[in-house]
Amino acid sequence: xxxxxxxxxxxxxxxxxxxxxxxxxxxxxxxxxxxxxxxxxxxxxxxxxxxxxxxxxxxxxxxxxxxxxxxxxxxxxxxxxxxxxxxxxxxxxxxxxxxxxxxxxxxxxxxxxxxxxxxxxxxxxxxxxxxxxxxxxxxxxxxxxxxxxxxxxxxxxxxxxxxxxxxxxxxxxxxxxxxxxxxxxxxxxxxxxxxxxxxxxxxxxxxxxxxxxxxxxxxxxxxxxxxxxxxxxxxxxxxxxxxxxxxxxxxxxxxxxxxxxxxxxxxxxxxxxxxxxxxxxxxxxxxxxxxxxxxxxxxxxxxxxxxxxxxxxxxxxxxxxxxxxxxxxxxxxxxxxxxxxxxxxxxxxxxxxxxxxxxxxxxxxxxxxxxxxxxxxxxxxxxxxxxxxxxxxxxxxxxxxxxxxxxxxxxxxxxxxxxxxxxxxxxxxxxxxxxxxxxxxxxxx
Numbered sequence: 001x002x003x004x005x006x007x008x009x010x011x012x013x014x015x016x017x018x019x020x021x022x023x024x025x026x027x028x029x030x031x032x033x034x035x036x037x038x039x040x041x042x043x044x045x046x047x048x049x050x051x052x053x054x055x056x057x058x059x060x061x062x063x064x065x066x067x068x069x070x071x072x073x074x075x076x077x078x079x080x081x082x083x084x085x086x087x088x089x090x091x092x093x094x095x096x097x098x099x100x101x102x103x104x105x106x107x108x109x110x111x112x113x114x115x116x117x118x119x120x121x122x123x124x125x126x127x128x129x130x131x132x133x134x135x136x137x138x139x140x141x142x143x144x145x146x147x148x149x150x151x152x153x154x155x156x157x158x159x160x161x162x163x164x165x166x167x168x169x170x171x172x173x174x175x176x177x178x179x180x181x182x183x184x185x186x187x188x189x190x191x192x193x194x195x196x197x198x199x200x201x202x203x204x205x206x207x208x209x210x211x212x213x214x215x216x217x218x219x220x221x222x223x224x225x226x227x228x229x230x231x232x233x234x235x236x237x238x239x240x241x242x243x244x245x246x247x248x249x250x251x252x253x254x255x256x257x258x259x260x261x262x263x264x265x266x267x268x269x270x271x272x273x274x275x276x277x278x279x280x281x282x283x284x285x286x287x288x289x290x291x292x293x294x295x296x297x298x299x300x301x302x303x304x305x306x307x308x309x310x311x312x313x314x315x316x317x318x319x320x321x322x323x324x325x326x327x328x329x330x331x332x333x334x335x336x337x338x339x340x341x342x343x344x345x346x347x348x349x350x351x352x353x354x355x356x357x358x359x360x361x362x363x364x365x366x367x368x369x370x371x372x373x374x375x376x377x378x379x380x381x382x383x384x385x386x387x388x389x390x391x392x393x394x395x396x397x398x399x400x401x402x403x404x405x406x407x408x409x410x411x412x413x414x415x416x417x418x419x420x421x422x423x424x425x426x427x428x429x430x431x432x433x434x435x436x437x438x439x440x441x442x443x444x445x
Contacts, residue, residue: 087306126425314350
C-alpha cells in the first residue's frame with residue numbers, strides 16, 4: 001500500500017492511503033469462491049455453482065466486507081509502523097475504488113487526533129491525607145431510633161380536636177386535573193403524617209386543622225421532575241375525606257424489636273448497624289482520598305488534551321446540564337449563570353476529566369494494570385443481581401454489547417489504578433468526626 005501524510009498539526013494527523021486494485025480483486029475473488037463452496041442452488045452440484053452466479057448474488061455484500069477488512073488492516077499497519085495512538089476512532093472517507101468490479105485502486109483518507117505524550121509524574125512524591133472516623137454509640141442509637149420509627153404503630157386519638165403537626169390523619173382522597181380524576185390519584189384509608197414527607201409538596205400541610213369526618217378540597221402542584229411525566233409540573237386538586245385521627249407510637253428499642261426484625265437480640269442489631277456505618281465511613285474516606293489524589297494529579301497534567309475528546313466529553317456533560325435546566329434541577333451555584341459562563345465552566349471540567357482519564361490510563365498502561373476476566377464476571381454478576389429473574393438476559397446483553405461491558409470495565413480499571421497510586425504515595429491517616437468526614441469540599445475544576 002502507499003501512504004501519503006496530508007496533515008501534521010499539533011495532535012491532528014491526516015493521511016491518504018492507496019491499496020492496489022489487484023489486492024482488492026484477489027481478496028474479493030477468494031471470498032466469493034469460499035461462499036460458492038457451501039452454496040446450494042437447484043441445478044448445480046454442491047460447490048459447483050459458477051462464480052458469476054455467486055458474484056451476482058453476493059457481490060455487493062462481499063465488496064463491503066472486503067473493503068472493511070482491507071481498510072481496517074491497512075489502517076492498523078499504518079498506525080503500527082508510525083507508532084501512532086489515535087485518541088478516538090479515526091474518520092475514514094472513501095475516495096475511489098469502492099464500487100463492485102471497480103478496476104481503480106482503493107483510495108481513502110484517514111483523519112484523527114493522536115494521544116499526546118503523557119509524562120507520568122513521580123507518584124511517590126504525592127502526599128495524601130486519609131480521613132478516618134470511628135463509629136460512636138450516638139450514631140448507632142440514632143439508627144436504632146430510626147428503625148424503631150419505621151416499625152411504629154398508630155393509636156387512635158379519642159379527643160375531639162383538629163389534626164396538628166406530628167399527628168397522623170387517615171383519609172380517603174381523589175386526585176383530579178381540570179376536574180377529571182387521573183389514574184393512580186385515588187386511595188382509601190391512607191395514613192398521612194401532618195408535616196411529614198412522602199407526599200406531593202403542600203399535600204400533608206393542607207390537612208392540618210381537619211377533624212375526623214371533615215371534607216376538603218386542596219390544591220397542589222406536582223414537581224417539575226415528578227416521576228410520572230404526565231403529571232410533572234401540573235396543577236391538581238384532591239378531594240379529601242378525613243376518617244380518623246391517630247398518633248404515631250414508636251416501637252420500644254429492645255430485644256422484642258430485634259426479634260421482630262429477624263435477629264436474636266438487640267446486641268446483634270447494634271453490631272450489624274456498626275458494620276454498616278463502618279462501611280459507609282470507609283467509602284466516604286476513600287471518596288475524599290480519591291478527590292485529593294485527583295486534584296493533585298490534575299495539577300501535574302502538563303500536556304494538551306485532544307480537542308475531539310474534550311468536545312465529546314463536553315457534549316455529554318452539556319446534554320445533562322440542559323436536561324437539568326429544563327427540569328429545574330440546576331445546582332444553586334449554576335442557577336444565576338448565563339449560558340456562556342456555564343459553557344466555559346463545564347468545558348474546563350470536560351478538559352480536566354479528559355486529561356485525568358488519559359493520565360490514569362497511561363499509568364495503568366506502563367504498569368501493566370488491567371481488568372481480569374474474573375473481575376468482569378463479578379461486575380456483571382453484581383449488575384445482574386439488580387434485576388431479579390432477568391439475570392441470564394443481563395449476562396447475554398453484556399456479552400453482545402462490548403460498549404456496555406466497557407462501562408463496567410472503566411470504573412474497575414480506574415479504581416485499580418487509584419489503589420496502585422495510593423500504595424506509592426505518602427499517606428497520612430487523620431482522625432476526624434463523622435460530620436467532618438461527610439462534609440465534602442467543593443469540587444475542583
